[in-house]
Amino acid sequence: MMIPDVKQKWANSINVVTIGATKEEGGTRSKTVSIGGAATLPFLHFEGKIPHRPVVAMEILDIVPEDWHPLLGSYFSDVWNDPVLWAKKCAGEYGADLICLRLAGCDPDGKNKGAEEAAETVKSVLKGVSVPLIIWGCGNDDKDNDILPKCSEVSAGEKCLLGSITEDNYRTLVALCKADGHKVIAESPVDINIAKQVNVLATDLGLAAEDIVIYPSSGALGYGLEYVYSIMERGRIAGLGGDKMWAMPILC
Numbered sequence: 001m002m003i004p005d006v007k008q009k010w011a012n013s014i015n016v017v018t019i020g021a022t023k024e025e026g027g028t029r030s031k032t033v034s035i036g037g038a039a040t041l042p043f044l045h046f047e048g049k050i051p052h053r054p055v056v057a058m059e060i061l062d063i064v065p066e067d068w069h070p071l072l073g074s075y076f077s078d079v080w081n082d083p084v085l086w087a088k089k090c091a092g093e094y095g096a097d098l099i100c101l102r103l104a105g106c107d108p109d110g111k112n113k114g115a116e117e118a119a120e121t122v123k124s125v126l127k128g129v130s131v132p133l134i135i136w137g138c139g140n141d142d143k144d145n146d147i148l149p150k151c152s153e154v155s156a157g158e159k160c161l162l163g164s165i166t167e168d169n170y171r172t173l174v175a176l177c178k179a180d181g182h183k184v185i186a187e188s189p190v191d192i193n194i195a196k197q198v199n200v201l202a203t204d205l206g207l208a209a210e211d212i213v214i215y216p217s218s219g220a221l222g223y224g225l226e227y228v229y230s231i232m233e234r235g236r237i238a239g240l241g242g243d244k245m246w247a248m249p250i251l252c
Helices: 070-076 083-093 115-128 141-154 171-180 192-204 223-240
Strands: 016-019 033-036 057-061 098-102 133-136 161-165 183-187 212-215
Touching: 057 083, 083 098, 083 115, 098 115, 115 133, 115 141, 133 141, 141 161, 141 171, 161 171, 161 192, 161 212, 171 183, 183 192, 192 212, 192 223
Parallel strands: 057 098, 098 133, 133 161, 161 183, 183 212
Antiparallel strands: 016 033
C-alpha cells in the first residue's frame, strides 16, 4: 500500500525583513541580517523553502542592571558599565547576529535619561560594532515617544529595528521608521487578534508590511509558554494561508 503524500501546500510565504545597511546601501554595517521568507512551517524543509535561518540578538542595556542574577554578572560585569564594550563582547566573543540596545536608563521611574543622552549611546554603539542594531525603548510610552525620535534620527540609513509599537501607541514610531528608513517591532500581549490589529494599524499609516516584525511577547512559565507557542503557530499558519497581516517574521 502506498503511503499518501503528507506535504501541505501553502498559498503564501512569509515576508523577508532585512535589518541593517552596508556602506553600499547607505549605512555602516559590515553585513545585513535577513529573516523570514519561509514557505512552510519551521523545520519542515521537505515541504517548502526556508531560506533564512533563525538569528540571535544579544541584549545590552544603557545602565548597569541592578536585578540580574549574580551568575550573569560573572559573564558581563566587566563590561556592563559601558554599552559599547558590552556590545563588542556580545558581537565579538559570543558571535551575536545583532545587538539589541534597550534604553532602560530612560525610564522615568529610574535614571530618567534624556533624548540627547540616549541618542549619544545609540551613536556610540553603532560606531563600536558593525552588526545590525535593534533599538528598544524603556517601555514607558510617553518617554519612548520623546527619546526615540532623536535615536531614530542619529541612526537614519542604518535600517535598524525599532521597538516597539502597540495597539495604543504606534503613530510616532511608524512615522519615524518611514522617515528614517528603519523597521519596527509590533508588540502585542499574547493575543492573536491584537497582534494582527497592530500590523493593520501600522500598514494603514503607510508602513510597508515588509518593514514589520511581530513580537507576540511571552509567558515566563508553564502554561504561559504553551499559550505563546500556540499563538505563534496560529499566526504562522494564517500567514502561510494568505493572510498578509500575519505574513511577518516573529521575534521571540
